[in-house]
Amino acid sequence: VFTSPKIAPSILSADFMNMERDVHVIEQAGADFVHVDVMDGHFVPNLTLGVPFVKQLKSITRLPIDVHLMISNPIEELPWFLACKPDIVTVHAEALDGVDEYRKAIDMIHASGVKAALAIKPDMPSEALFEVLPSLDMVLVMSVYPGFSGQSYIEGTDRKVAEVVEAAEACGAAPLIEGDGGLGNNVATAAMAAAGCDVFVAGSAVFGTADRAEAIRSIRNCAVQAQQKRLS
Numbered sequence: 001v002f003t004s005p006k007i008a009p010s011i012l013s014a015d016f017m018n019m020e021r022d023v024h025v026i027e028q029a030g031a032d033f034v035h036v037d038v039m040d041g042h043f044v045p046n047l048t049l050g051v052p053f054v055k056q057l058k059s060i061t062r063l064p065i066d067v068h069l070m071i072s073n074p075i076e077e078l079p080w081f082l083a084c085k086p087d088i089v090t091v092h093a094e095a096l097d098g099v100d101e102y103r104k105a106i107d108m109i110h111a112s113g114v115k116a117a118l119a120i121k122p123d124m125p126s127e128a129l130f131e132v133l134p135s136l137d138m139v140l141v142m143s144v145y146p147g148f149s150g151q152s153y154i155e156g157t158d159r160k161v162a163e164v165v166e167a168a169e170a171c172g173a174a175p176l177i178e179g180d181g182g183l184g185n186n187v188a189t190a191a192m193a194a195a196g197c198d199v200f201v202a203g204s205a206v207f208g209t210a211d212r213a214e215a216i217r218s219i220r221n222c223a224v225q226a227q228q229k230r231l232s
């Protein structure tokens, strides 16, 4: 808990006609991860990026690639994404049939030497993940209903982060915790950071402003200050 905050710009908010330029911009701007929102038009009402994109992204950046799969059939699709060798792959708990399938997905990801994360939507209780916390590298707590960037943070998501932190400590696990949705240099990021969030996904807060380095710096400072306040 309270690791140095990592900022993961979501390239869903980048300029799709200038993607390589925008990836290099966030690389220069101090991003820690590049967050890729994969949506299938079924698990969520939007259709975005897929396997060919992740594969080519890997060839143009040295930033760790954080793939967020918002798809209905992750077990079938995982091999394709894993073949691209991203750094972290996140699968939604809602797309899997209980703990047995959580384990199956996590094992598939680990078998490819990739870090494994499970995500929960705002209406999924954090308890859903408790049993598998020891085998997770990261937990993604959604702070909006997935599907679109630019939505507002859902109040109370920080409480779910605190629950995951507590449950992880109780079983000796230490997965990173990632927040996604409505985060920026704002009270949402402060609340999430104070609760123990480590990785801050930011779409519009980074790409919606001209100075991406300043945007990343301000989110990082916001999180650091909230951590320090909490610990003091």
Ligand code: DX5
Residues within 6 Å of the ligand: 010, 012, 013, 035, 037, 068, 144, 145, 146, 147, 148, 149, 150, 151, 180, 181, 182, 183, 201, 202, 203, 204, 205
């Ligand atoms: C939402 C995606 C997010 C989104 C974040 O479904 O998972 O990663 O792009 O965008 P902002 O930061 O604008 O809420």
Ligand code: ZN
Residues within 6 Å of the ligand: 010, 035, 036, 037, 068, 180, 201
């Ligand atoms: Zn995302």
